[in-house]
Amino acid sequence: MDWFRDNMWATWLIIATAFGVLELLSMDLILIMLAGGALVGMVVALVTGSVAVQILAALAAALALLVFLRPGMVHRLHAGPTLAVGAEALIGKRAFVLEALTHTAPGRVKIGGDVWTAQPFDEDDQIAEGTSVEVVTIKGATAYVVRSRTEGV
CATH class of the missing domain: 2.40.50.140 (Nucleic acid-binding proteins)
Structure with missing residues (x-):
């Protein structure tokens, strides 16, 4: 457990990778947004040692991605081309x-x-x-x- 605390950036990277792999199974574009939040947590971990700040940054980024980015991506994926026949x-x-x-x-x-x-x-x-x-x-x-x-x- 000490290794995880000493290498928080790597812990966030492992979490982001796990979410990314799980997204391949779900294809709902939810877990990939959480992976994006984990990547933000990784970047914050490289800058600061405060775990609370890292968690808040990761949660804020994941929430922002879910609210602002995901709806547009889902719309584009589900909307096919208009086909005139x-x-x-x-x-x-x-x-x-x-x-x-x-x-x-x-x-x-x-x-x-x-x-x-x-x-x-x-x-x-x-x-x-x-x-x-x-x-x-x-x-x-x-x-x-x-x-x-x-x-x-």
């Missing part, structure tokens, strides 16, 4: 008008490699064949499009 994935894509589009007479556009029935998103717009457009929304099997902002550039 099907017609949803076509919104915002550039298309090429194959047949002229009006609100009363739908035409055809080529989006990627697929040909879709399309209408102008704006009711008053008429889009000529060969125009570059962007998909705004898709309802059923009809794509609603607007002229590309980069048209003519």
Whole structure:
């Protein structure tokens, strides 16, 4: 026991390592925060010999990590990428008008490699064949499009 008191920095390092290894089993990001607190206790042990100060610093650091760092990390780990599939994935894509589009007479556009029935998103717009457009929304099997902002550039 004298060795632990004489080498408090090593004791804190052993505690931090134990918490780190146990974290690998739990994967809750709680024990790794406690390991961070133990590392702070180790640093304080290198500076001062007061065990009370070391314990307070370790507890304060662990609590701060649990309260401020862990929630953001858990959120990032559990939030996956947003995946757009099907017609949803076509919104915002550039298309090429194959047949002229009006609100009363739908035409055809080529989006990627697929040909879709399309209408102008704006009711008053008429889009000529060969125009570059962007998909705004898709309802059923009809794509609603607007002229590309980069048209003519």
